Amino acid sequence: MSTTNTPSTRKEIFGHPVGLFILFFTEMWERFSYYGMRGILVLYMATSATAIDPGLGWTNKDAIWLYGWYTMLVYVASIPGGWIADKFLGQKKTVMLGGVLLCFGHGVLAIPQDWAFFTGLILIILGVGGLKPNISTMVGGLYKEGDIRRDSGFTIFYIGINIGAFLASISVGLVAYYYGWHYGFGLAGIGMLLGQIVYVWGQKYLKGVGEYTGGSQVSEAERAAAKRPLTKIEKDRVIVLLISFLIVVVFWGAFEQAGGLMNLYTDAKVDRTIGLNWLEEIPAAVFQSLNAGYIIIFGTLVGGFWIWMKKKGKEASSLFKMAIGTIIMGLGYVFMMFASQEASAEVFGKAAMVWIFLAYLFHTIGELCTSPVALSFITKLAPLKYASIMMGVYFAATGFGNKLAGSIGESAQLEPYTSEMIVTKQEVMPFMQKDSIEIKNEEKKVVKVYDYPINLDKNFSIKSEVYLEGGQLVFNELNSTKKLNYLFDIENNDRLDELKTSLEENNITSSNPYHANLVFEKDKDAAQVIKNRGDGKNYGVSFVLEEEQSEQEYQTFMWLTIFTVAFGLLLILFLKKLKKLTHGAEDNERKIDNDEKDNEPYEIADSDINDNI
Structure with missing residues (x-):
């Protein structure tokens, strides 16, 4: 793998390489397909098999069980995806292969047959495993070591992800509501096809980024870096990365209730009526757009806040941001506790939509402090020879967090x-x-x-x-x-x-x-x-006994709040010790001037390492 850019790829738009926007639109459409499908997946499985638009007829508990395994495997597949990129194909070709598998996966999922449902999920798992870790690593490869733009570049990339998620949650949710589940799955597939077209068209802006380390476009220095053993500094930084992956597991274990528990809760216990002639109530899947919408609105504001903190000399390290993000996200479940209390105040009652809006707002602010930061943190600390596989391990940690989320969501659903x-x-x-x-x-x-x-x-x-x-x-x-x-x-x-x-x-x-x-x-x-x-x-x-179900949900929301806040505070307590192991990887970030951009190669990481998302 190489991250060296040719002069043609250093052309800029809005102060960032053109290649960033190719990856932006590729990932935007890929996430359109993923989040569009994810938004209706649990609802499809839990819908009666005898409904006008039949689902699988599973219980809520079983639907969340499969959702947990599926979302885990989607991200765990990033480990072999990163390994294949590092050892055989390079990031660029592995992203291409992943995109092809995703196109087929979403296309098959649109077929209303049981075999197609499970086949489509398997293809999507393999496709995301190839695409997700490697396209993120390629973003880091667009920036020179120490370039302060890297964090903002990842934030822009992250906004692209969430524009796709926002558009998908509304459009796929409405299409599934009015025309049927499989039309919704089909629309998600069209989004993936558009992303693949953008990626193929934009290859000329990605020359030298994400190449295989054994390829002809890789310099002798980079080949040597890929073969030499890790230094003491690199080993310490890998240790910090592995600890940060624990943060990732905890964060996503709490956050990813969105597609499972909170999705089902919104469907059953939130008053979604708006009384419009064309839409009497908002489909539950549409609420999945809140997270993405908030990211689009607040993404640059949160990123700008941390840059301001850094310039003021205040604590703004990646680990600190991740700890604060975990705390803020956890506090979002306080609003779900209020929703649970309001819904259970009367027999078969429902909660107001405002609690869902507030919960997702806090979850989103927490995510903006944690998820894009974690991505950039990996590109700063990961040794060059292990860049893709470390990104794969990060997404695997995300997958384990998703499985944890599924297990927590399962426990919140009583067996009927x-x-x-x-x-x-x-x-x-x-x-x-x-x-x-x-x-x-x-x-x-x-x-x-x-x-x-x-x-x-x-x-x-x-x-x-x-x-x-x-x-x-x-x-x-x-x-x-x-x-x-x-x-x-x-x-x-x-x-x-x-x-x-x-x-x-x-x-x-x-x-x-x-x-x-x-x-x-x-x-x-x-x-x-x-x-x-x-x-x-x-x-x-x-x-199920409604009172027991409500109590179970309330207890789940309460413990999610307590554990995530306590975990974030514990991280802050050990922050200084953890920062020592990074050996100043974030101490020398600065604005890179034009001479440096033109005369030096862009790298992901060396014996020093770069920043976040």
Whole structure:
């Protein structure tokens, strides 16, 4: 790998190399595809398989489980991606290969088949692994060692990432809402194709950046640097990088609730109604655009603030920024605690949207202090011979953080109690109302029918009080005295004792009941048999106790706040010791004058090393 630029690539726009903007637009469209797909992924998996636009019909818990594994593997794949770049192809060619795999992955994901869903995810994992670490390292390669513009260059690059994420979260979310999940996945794929076109077109501005270290464009000095053993300074800096990766795991473990837990929470427990003629309520996936929108607004302001701090001689090291960012991000969950309290203040209540806006605002400010800074920090400290693989390890740490986020999100979702409906549809129909329902007719066209959901094999739900009376479970329809026990066979549930124990321990009686939304869902395979439509058979029943679910979510938000703030403060406590191990890598940052730009090669890192994002 080489990072030397030819004179043609030193042409500048707005004070930065033209190559930065090629990488900017490439990554913008790649992130459009990734975040567009990510914004609807969990919702697609958790949507009923018998809905008008069917999802996979998984439970929230299972959907978050796969989301955690998927987002982890996406970033862990950066390790082999960085290794392939360092050892075989160079960053530039590995980015190209990753882009091709991503185009195929998103294209396959648009096919409404189970095999296509999992195949598409695998291709996306491999594609991101090739593209993500190497394109970030190439950004660092555009700047000479000690160039103070490097941080701002990474901030511009990071803004590009989030312009893509912002546009995707709105457009893909709305397309999926109005036209179907797979049209949303398809739109994400079109974004990736545009990114690949930009990258191929812009190769002339990237000459000498991201080349393979064994290639013809690499100088003898760089070949020697790639072969020599690490110095003591480089080894110390690698140690600091590995410690910083722990920060990354903790940060993303808390932050990445956005696509999982917070996405599902927004869908179920936030009042999203706005009452417009064309849009009665905002789709939950659209809220994923808040983070990206805030980054576009505040990205340069936060970056400028830290440059001002540096010039004033105040503490503005990368490690300090990352610690402060972790604290600020953690404080965002205080607003989710308020949202949880507001939603649980009344039966089946919902929280105001303002709490989500505030939570994402704090998460974003924290991210701007941490994520772009971490990227730049790697390009400052990573030895040249390990530049790509260290970036890969960083993204792997991000992946482990995503898996941690998935595990935390899973723990916040209670396992539903399940049963089977044991009555005829005539007996259950008094508990539902006719409504205007969209279905697909025999010609696969969407039409509206005014009918009872059970006549169309659709899901329906009954809100219920739950309590113990004489040691027996009682389910009453909410706001009435109608008993619901006879509708389903809860007595044969293998978790019956667990349910009763929970009610006993909390002293739940008829005067102080818990509540449950009983969801009646037709078996997926049975719903495919058109000739039996509306027979009222093969319905399962599932529910969680709303009060317990709300408490679980509140506790999750609270502990996320406590742990992240405490972790950030601990980092600040050990800041001086950690900074010693960097051997002054950030002490000599300055504005590079034109003579230095023209006469010296741009490098990622040597025995000294550069800065952040």
